[in-house]
Amino acid sequence: MFIHDLDCGWMDHPFLRNQFAVNHVEIIQKLQQYGIREVYIDASRGLDVPDDLDIHDGREGVEVEPDGIGQEITVLKTATLQEEMARARTLQKEATQIVHNIFTDIRLSGQIKVELVEPLVEQMIDSIFRNQDALLPLCRLKDHDDYTFQHSVSTCALMIALARGLDMPRDAIREVATGALLHDVGKAVIPDEILKKPGQLTEDEVVCMQSHVEQGVTLLQKTPGIGNIALDIVSQHHERIDGSGYPNKLKGDEIQLHSQMGGIVDVYDAITSDRPYHKGMPPTRALGKMLEWSQHHFKPELVRTFIKAIGIYPSGTLVRLISDRLAIVTEQNEEKSLLPVVRVIYNCKWQHYLEPEEIDLAKSRCQDHIVGHESFEDWGIDPSRWCCG
Ligand SMILES: [Fe+2]
Structure with missing residues (x-):
């Protein structure tokens, strides 16, 4: 038979395409393994239709890459997760404090102390390069009061991972990371009453809030040592390729590549973070949404590179396994983004917590695998208790 639609999201199956011929029992086994119970078939195509020469074999793509994502990025790690987690925890706290101090300095003197920025950016690049599975999930856990500062730090960490995924040289990574921070x-x-307002902003308040772009540009223009790339990121991170962004309604390539990168990491961090007026989206769902929006807002190939850089199930994501257990993704497996290392914490059937157990889903003897992502909120699980341990 010829499968016309797998009736599930592109991230929920391991096939290269959504449409292909089922011409081997191995494909049926894969469909079952990934919990796919129903498919749509095209009765006018398939091996039983003599004229149908243009059929793709589903086995071509099995466990190679999700549809449209392409080759995986090989990320070398020079520190174990445990080693890097201890350093990253201190770094994330210090970074939040430094951004807090930068904001205070601006309020008091209208100046950015660039000498605070450079060493922080270097340390963050070093941490992401040693093992990005430490700093990235730590940055997603935010305190309500420190949101703006922690969002800046998180956006910077995500930007470094994306820039690394694009094979940018270290000098360029330093520039884009500075812009993101x-x-x-x-x-x-x-004013704080607008910045921290827990609800819908009025029209006037929206105008005031959006003026942060021009205010940021003005501040950076009078700061020695800030390059044009960082300046572009500040001035264009809310522009969208269909012209629907602000402040200048730029379109397509009028928006610099590094500014589009800034837009992607800014939006991803914002929609995956808990705020007083909305709960953060699970990362995998957020990535799917961003791919959906990418035809209007961002360059699709850039969003795909971002997904490859942080993983389809980014570290810190809550997932459900075929064994009916919940687990936290702790570490990405190079070349097998659907099979990360996970920490199993909860039995769904018996509805109780388990003694945490690390499982590498990519190990050949491992029988378990991910069937989908879950929401911490739906299960009443506190992510800060289980992530980044
Ligand atoms: Fe912004």
């Missing part, structure tokens, strides 16, 4: 500095001059 400072992308919202203009918010330092926005």
Whole structure:
């Protein structure tokens, strides 16, 4: 038979395409293994239709790559997760404090102390290069009061991972990371009652909030040592390729590549973070949404590179296994993004917590695998208790 539609999201199956011929029992086994119970078939195509020469073998793509994502990025790790987690925890706290200090300095003197920024960016690049599975999930856990500062730090960490995924040289990574860290500095001059308002902003408040872009550009223009790339990221991170962004409604390639990168990491961090007025989206769902929006907002190939860089199930994601257990993704497996290392914590059938157990889903003897992502909120599980241990 010829499968017309797998009736599930592209991230929920391991096939290269959504449409292909089932011409081997191995494909049926894979469909069952991934929990796919129903498919749509095209009765006018398939091996029983003599004229149908243009059929793809589903086995071509099995366990190679999800549809449209392409080759996986090989990320070498020079530190174990445990080693890097201890350093990253201190770094994330220090980084949040430094961004807090930068905002305070701007409020008091209208100046950015660039000498605070450079060493911090270097340390963050080093941490991501040693083992990005430590700093990235740590950055997603945010305190309500420190949101703006922690969002800046997280956006910077995600930008470094994306830039690394694009094989950018270290000098360029330093520039884009600086832009990401400072992308919202203009918010330092926005009144707290608007910045922290727990609800819908009025029209006037939206105008004020959006002015953080121009305010940020003004601040950076008078700061010695800030390059044009960082300046572009600050001035264009809310522009969208269909012209629906602000402040200048730029379209397509009018928006610099590094500014589009800034837009992607900014939006991803914002929609996956808990805020007073909305709960953060599970990372895998957020990535799917961003791919959906990418035809209007971002360059699709850039979003795909971002997904490859942080994984389809980014570290810190809650997932459900075929064994009916819940697990936290702790570490990405190079070349097998559907089979990361996970920490099993909960039995869904018996509805109780388990003694945490690390499982490498890529190990050949491992019988378990991910059937989908889950929401911490739906299960009443506190991510800060189980992630980044
Ligand atoms: Fe912004």
